[in-house]
Amino acid sequence: MNSGLYQATLGAAVASQAGRLVLLAGVPLLWLVFMHIGPIYQMAKISFLVQYPLQAGQEASYTLANYAIFFSESIYFLPLIRSFIFSFAATAVTLIVVFPVAYYVAKVVRPDRRSKALLLLLVPFWAGELIRTFSVIMLLANRGALNVLLRELGFIDRPIPMLYTSFSLGFGLVYLICLYMLLPLYSSIEKIPKHLLDAAADLGAGPVTRFRRIVLPLSRDGIVSGCSLVFLTCIGVFATPMLLGGPTTVMFPETISGFFHGASDKWPVGASFALIMLVSALTTAGIFMRLVGGKATKLM
């Protein structure tokens, strides 16, 4: 690194205060501004355009009409409401299902076995979004494992239609996202000092009281970040509703994507829809964090 070339180029830059600043901050700041803010900014800008793409030399004119379209037809705003309902339900179910599991791994399992117990839960996580969604079809299809099992046991004569319904979609969403809940919950429960629980038990607090007075308040950070993460992931899932849902369970991402197929003249409407979803989802997550989490909560 001591070659003349280095001295003449990078070495010289490092020698001056301004050079050091550019080397340290240049690329990161450009990236953050252009790639983290840029796309959202462009999407917001297009959502107000009267016409897109602009003809050569045409002045851009702005309007709110694209947003009005959203409120005008129920085929537009119902999917968003449906997306919210499904995401809320999936978040609540995931929290209830995963909490005991996270508590078990963090507090009941012996410390030396803890990482193995956690690893067993992480394996399906590596399968990826589409493969996990696909595997749910194997379980719930008309000739899937569950229906065949029920028929063999004599409970049903003909298969219960489970696939392409709200049930299969909810099942699939929970299956897809439950591990986003597990990790934040696990890390916050693990930090609860064991002697607090022991002391409470010595003073006569039963399992329910200990859970309500110690475990629940002290794992609040994990609950808040887990729920926000799951909710925001869930609402943005695109492939799973298309594969597991039916005609009555069209979600908002599918509605938005309709505007981005084919020619780009419908983009402003699609962009305004996307922005409506982004703002409403982030606001919901923000309100939830403020209500439940207090000030010091961070998402990551």
Next chain:
Amino acid sequence: MRAYFNDIPRTLLTMAYWAFVLYLLVPLTLMMAMSFKDANFVAFPIGDWTLRWYAQVMQDRQFLEACLYSIVIAAAATFSATVIGVWIAMLITKASSRWSGVLFALACLPAVVPGMISAISLRVFISTIDLPTGTAAIVLGHTVHAVPFVVVMALTRLRSMPPNLVDAARDLGADSIIAFFRVTLPYLGPAIVGGMIFCVLLSVDDFVRTFFLGGYRPTLPMLIFAKVQGGMSPEINAMATLVLIVTAAVGLYAEYMTRRSRSR
């Protein structure tokens, strides 16, 4: 008697854990089992078993090309996300406390924006900078998606780094660039390897960004999506099983790496 009652929650929790493990593994196991079915349709019970779907998949040009394409994209996205993510992490550690909070929030932004919105905004963005849909656009999208995770992993490791390591290097005459490459970067090594494997998995798994940013060449998730929509066949199960085995092996290795880096 009291001890007996105290064990009830413990038993219930153990049962909850194993029920959850079952819930996680059963669909994937069914999916893998179906790949051995000796028939052209997907239905239980499996009946006769065969390996012919695997033979067919291994000769399927479309599948092999999609694998290669996914790997190329993942490698490019991982490389750029690692460089940029570590760079951002360095800036955050050097910045004053007021700025580092803002920068950290900004760096994490793509991780909290729902996937669909991220994909749409990138689609709009690449058209405003006249970048056509295709490989470069996919790589850009995957990089944006992966950067926050690299930043968080690198920052976690940087926080545990004794500051006197860099001070010592500077005392011995290294300028800040040389100190970074000779001291900080090697210290970050394990976190970077863990982060890179995570980026690869994110990229190979990504569907929604690829769907909106890609051209006609399918990546693995796009191929599987198209096949599932086109009709079920155990061939898809064989493909998915192969992908699952490879990604799980990579994931296990990453877990092992990060664990080793934490214990050192």
